[in-house]
Amino acid sequence: MKHLHRLAWISLLSLVLVVGLSAFMRHVATGLGCQPWPTCHAQYSGMSGGASSLAVSVARLLHRVVATGTLLLAITMLVIGLRAGPRGRREAVLAALLLVLALGLAVLGVFTAGSRLPAVALGNLLGGFMMLAVAARLVGPPAAPGLGAAAAGVAVLLVAQSAGGALVSASQAGLVCNDLRACAELARAAGWPWQALNPWFAAGLPPVDGALVQGLHRLAAIVVTLAVAALGWRALRAGRRPEGWALLLLLALQAVLGLVVGSIGLPLWAVLLHNLASALLLALVVRLI
Ligand code: HEM
Structure with missing residues (x-):
C-alpha cells in the first residue's frame, strides 16, 4: 500500500502538469493572447496564435508523454490494489476510476480533435479535474x-x-x-x-x-x-x-x-x-x- 500511495503522489503531480498543459493548448487554440490583442479575440479563427508554435508543439508532446505515463500509473495501481485483496479494495476502485477517466479523455481527444465546441472544452477540463480529485483520494485515507x-x-x-x-x-x-x-x-x-x-x-x-x-x-x-x-x-x-x-x-x-x-x-x-x-x-x- 505504501508503494501504491507513493505512485498516487506521482500521478497527482503529473496530473497538475497535464491540467496546466491542456489549459495552455486550449487557450492558445481559442486565441488567448492572439495578435493584434484584444481585437482578434472574438473573431479568432485559429490562424494567429499568441504563443509561438514551438511552445505549443512542446506542450503537446509533453502533454502526451505525461498523460500516457499517468495512464500506465493507473494500471499499475489497479494491479497492486487488486493483488492486495480486501485491504486494497478502496485503492483498486479509485485506480479503476482513474483509468476509466483517462481512457474517456483519450477517446474524447481522438474524436473531437480541433473542435471548438464549448461542450468539448468542458469535457476536457472537468475530466482532468476529476482525475486530479481521484488521485488526491488515492494518496491516502x-x-x-x-x-x-x-x-x-x-x-x-x-x-x-x-x-x-x-x-x-x-x-x-x-x-x-x-x-x-x-x-x-x-x-x-x-x-x-x-x-x-x-x-x-x-x-x-x-x-x-x-x-x-x-x-x-x-x-x-x-x-x-x-x-x-x-x-x-x-x-x-x-x-x-x-x-x-x-x-x-x-x-x-x-x-x-x-x-x-x-x-x-x-x-x-x-x-x-x-x-x-x-x-x-x-x-x-x-x-x-
Ligand atoms: C472559487 C472561485 C472561482 C473558481 C473555482 C473559478 C474557476 C474558473 C475556471 C475553472 C475557469 C476556466 C479556466 C479555463 O478555461 O482554463 C474560469 C474562467 C474565468 N473566471 Fe473564474 N473562478 C472563480 C472565481 C472567479 C472570479 C471571482 C472572477 C472575477 C471576478 C472570475 C472570472 C473568470 C473569467 C473572466 C474567466 C474566463 C477566462 C477566459 O476567458 O479564458 N472567476 N474560472
Whole structure:
C-alpha cells in the first residue's frame, strides 16, 4: 500500500502538469493572447496564435508523454490494489476510476480533435479535474473524517463553478464585461440569452451573449468563496491545520486571480493560474471527503 500511495503522489503531480498543459493548448487554440490583442479575440479563427508554435508543439508532446505515463500509473495501481485483496479494495476502485477517466479523455481527444465546441472544452477540463480529485483520494485515507458531507457539498459547488468558468472561456466571453454590473447590463440588453448556457450551442452565438455566463460565474464565485472559506474554517477548528490553512490561502489566491483575469484583459499567465488554482482547490476539498 505504501508503494501504491507513493505512485498516487506521482500521478497527482503529473496530473497538475497535464491540467496546466491542456489549459495552455486550449487557450492558445481559442486565441488567448492572439495578435493584434484584444481585437482578434472574438473573431479568432485559429490562424494567429499568441504563443509561438514551438511552445505549443512542446506542450503537446509533453502533454502526451505525461498523460500516457499517468495512464500506465493507473494500471499499475489497479494491479497492486487488486493483488492486495480486501485491504486494497478502496485503492483498486479509485485506480479503476482513474483509468476509466483517462481512457474517456483519450477517446474524447481522438474524436473531437480541433473542435471548438464549448461542450468539448468542458469535457476536457472537468475530466482532468476529476482525475486530479481521484488521485488526491488515492494518496491516502480521508484527511479529516467528520467533514465528509460538508466537503462533498463544496466539491460539487467547485465543479459547477469550474464548468461555468470553462464555458466563459470556450464562448470567448472573458473580455465582454469587466465587472458584475456591466455583465448584468449587457445580458439585459441582449434579452437574457439563456441559450448561452448550453455548451452545445454557445459557440454559434454572438460573444456579447456570453455576458450572462460571465455574470453568473462572478455571482456564483461569491457563494463558492463563502462555502470554501467555511470549510477551511471548520477544518482548522477540527484540528486539521495544514488542510485548513492550505484551503484558505489557495482561496485567497483564487479570488485575487479571478479579479485579475476578469478586470485587466485576460493575461494568459493569470488565466492558467486561475485554472490550476481551481483544480488544486477541488483536490484539497476532495481530500477531506
Ligand atoms: C472559487 C472561485 C472561482 C473558481 C473555482 C473559478 C474557476 C474558473 C475556471 C475553472 C475557469 C476556466 C479556466 C479555463 O478555461 O482554463 C474560469 C474562467 C474565468 N473566471 Fe473564474 N473562478 C472563480 C472565481 C472567479 C472570479 C471571482 C472572477 C472575477 C471576478 C472570475 C472570472 C473568470 C473569467 C473572466 C474567466 C474566463 C477566462 C477566459 O476567458 O479564458 N472567476 N474560472
